[in-house]
Amino acid sequence: MNKEKVAFIFPGQASQTPGMGLDLYKNSKAAREVFDEADEILGRKLSSVIFEGSKEELTKTENAQPSIATVSIAAWRAIEEEMGTIQIPNYTAGHSLGEYSSLATAGALSIKETIKLVSIRGELMEKACTDSPGGMSAIIGIDENAVRDVCSQTGTYLSNINTSNQIIISGKKENLINAMDLASRLGAKRAIPLPVGGAFHSALMSSAQNELNDVIDKTNFEDTVVPIVANTDAKPITSKELVRKELKNQLQNCVLWSDSIEFMTDNNVDTFYEIGPGNVLAGMVKRINSDLNVKNISNYNQVLDYVESRN
Template identity: 45%
Template structure:
């Protein structure tokens, strides 16, 4: 992840090298060489995805300085909210990487102290999933798109929930390989652990509104940002509502910076007339609007 950028663009190399220095671990080596099980540890995954996303952003905007001239909004899914805040001018790169490493460590610890798992439920709406969760003891963790919801909780609860979801007509249920029930009440200790790191980090005034994961509303003041970064650890990610909000605001062009293209796919399905540009590799950083 990110090796092509690192090799081709000095600006990207600078960010990966800086992340290694900040964290005191060979994050770039983990990104480029693995092993996969080490990269998949959430304390590594979170800063790894963030530095890759921000390297893509840096290179693309270096090549086209007008690319992000006065964007209407920025948004990020889960850990992606941190790179979004960097893009909005609210958070420095160094602080974002430090906070995400801490966030990952706290979430990993919470996953050990209160074990849980997650699963995707395809084909049920939110109210149906809420019923399933009430019956099983699971919780909704992310609402990614209409009919595409991730639930989580104790393993037994999630297993029951999948049986109930199938009985209600879910098209597909997909157990996820994760180390905890992220964005659920099982992560409350991790959220509490983020309070002090977030409170002691310097934030600047936002130059662009950020659409918050927890509320799917635009936020632009530092106090609300701090609260959001704590709350989003143990509350559901409202991504479908985020996309709906952006569509209602008249946004019709989206640029996704990151190692995948999942969010662009969701946006395109929900807002069929939108233009979605994915910047996820060295080959895709030359963007013209």
């Protein structure tokens, strides 16, 4: 790495788009191997869903999660292939699902174990959405304390603190309607339902978390080679014991994304690379601190741009 302090960040669900990663597959042997490995691990042609599937098919949680992780890891492997060396940033972090991609790049999980885990995670979350129906809403324009008051009065949950004034809540749909109405009356500029299948990062995911924890207990983890800033407390972790603990709590707890970015900037990170599909996280980082240098790496040309910038 150059003299600036760098963080790799990895996107979560809702970053998926049909055809994502196809140029990585065509142009990078290392990326192609990731897609092929995902197909082999899952026993189905996930790559066909990613490259050729409909938006509706790709959006299903059991498809979206392994697809996004696969594209993110493929982009990272393409970078390392082009650089000819392992890339070690100062920190890494991922938003919700993206935390699994960050664990793979930080050496805590093998690619095989990552794909297996996120696939199971997606299936369990899909099941929890059926067993405990709910949804998520974005509250924009009021601060965290006000949103906490909304949640306490409406039986909803704080799920993602993305920026100081973009906060995601979750819960049963009738409770969310009441929460959005109350937030609007308290001065929110916008209070809108999100197109997701359930109440992620809330107590309604407890059944999925409990079943996932049985799988996590049987999964082999390693200490990380890069500190990962954890979703649940925005603190750096490196030991495999803390990685395991993080994943066993993540699914039903709030994602402290804004705090995670602020932790890294407080520790002199000034350049963020969003690795994987979309640019949702890049936009969030810029809203948190417009002075930061933020770049996307989601296609092969952006991989080459990264390589040129590092040489």
